[in-house]
Amino acid sequence: MAAIPNILLRLLPRKDYLRFASGLTPVTLEFGKVLYEPGKPIRDVYFPSACLISLLKIAAGHRALEVGMVGPEGMLGIPIALGIGSSPIRALVQGEGTALRMGKARFLKEFNSCAPLHRIVLTYVHALMGQIAQTAACNRFHVVEGRLARWLLMTRDRMASGDFRMTHEFLSHMLGVRREGVSEAAAGFQEKGLIEYSRGKIRILNHRGLEAAACSCYGESPKGPEAIPAWRPAR
Amino acid sequence: MAAIPNILLRLLPRKDYLRFASGLTPVTLEFGKVLYEPGKPIRDVYFPSACLISLLKIAAGHRALEVGMVGPEGMLGIPIALGIGSSPIRALVQGEGTALRMGKARFLKEFNSCAPLHRIVLTYVHALMGQIAQTAACNRFHVVEGRLARWLLMTRDRMASGDFRMTHEFLSHMLGVRREGVSEAAAGFQEKGLIEYSRGKIRILNHRGLEAAACSCYGESPKGPEAIPAWRPAR
DNA sequence: TTTTTTATGTGCGTTACCCCGCATAAGGGT
């Protein structure tokens, strides 16, 4: 059988998956699209199959800050599962690609009647909370260079590809720093041959080298039996 | 009837509350006690009635950082509800006082069989995630002074009292800054007559003044019908 | 082509916070 492209869905028992999948619609998400906006109602939930979505907290009078990242290891629309109709967080498509979409009502019905789904989603909620807390500490303690490296690696892991479309300006909003700060760090990496970039395109050249440059938070993603299986692509 | 001291429990239908309460044990939590430690199993859940617990992320090689705060408006042991046996977060008693305790097994049974409890807890999970994200952005963008003021106010709100036991050293771990940074900000507040302090005791003198000094995050706590009712004490 | 837009490079003064070390003073224990 063709592999189920989303890790959470892959954990469903076959019977449940088949029923659930009948409510899923494949969609293509374009770069820059905003899936959820703080305060606005959530209509659909998404299971990324090959795309990457940033969860952004918008602080009044400041640039945005990424608090979490969702790829094929997760889902979007957690608030729906928690019985809330909207999210305080903006969800922005940061790596375009494909996802599976389901309407809020159908998802709620499934979530409340399918125990395995229920369990899987709540487990993911835990993992996501951990990720947000980790990111919070990382943003507080680590320097831009280390955070940039971590960010590029996490993106690569989720996109299963080492080059993506991404301006320094955009990155600065993810990391919550100035654009110039990103440029400076990126220039350093390019000089060392770790990455190459030009006008909105970035390519990772030396994965190992980037890992060495990344802060320790990379590698402290959810692990062990307690969380969603550490989702790190094979080398 | 005597008021139920924990907001979450107060939201339970009377019938469910009575059954649930039979499994609750009143306990006194002392200052400095660690309820949960990252990686260690969670044995009990807690519903604070008059105490304050800090949720701390421990970053390797750095001081700790508070990512959330739980008082009578919330509960401790969320991971249990999410089907996880331990938490990546340390829970530390920061304002001593009373709470209601329940064993993990009993709570799980109730959580899985009592729909209103289920709903309430998941709603709180959402609120807590929002708080963590908010704190993340606050720690990134706001200066120590504003964050200290916010922290004191949030503590006051949850402790229902304006003076508490608290050293600058301890505060520095909450805010993720140096002890001297806290001392400096606190000295400024004392000079303006907003607070007074001495050797591990802090008293809020001018609530309004502190609000003016706090960053905008104070007042952006969960609000509206979508979240746990904004829990802010009457003046 | 030429023009316009957009992405990145660069420099410069400013600031909040860091790290380190030590002085002072309040309380608790003996």
Place this chain on the structure above:
DNA sequence: ACCCTTATGCGGGGTAACGCACATAAAAAA
């Protein structure tokens, strides 16, 4: 009374990141 632990005050030097302004260059639009 005394010591001794602990909480806070204070200074000096260093730096990561800020804000701003402007130069350059690639791409897109005309």
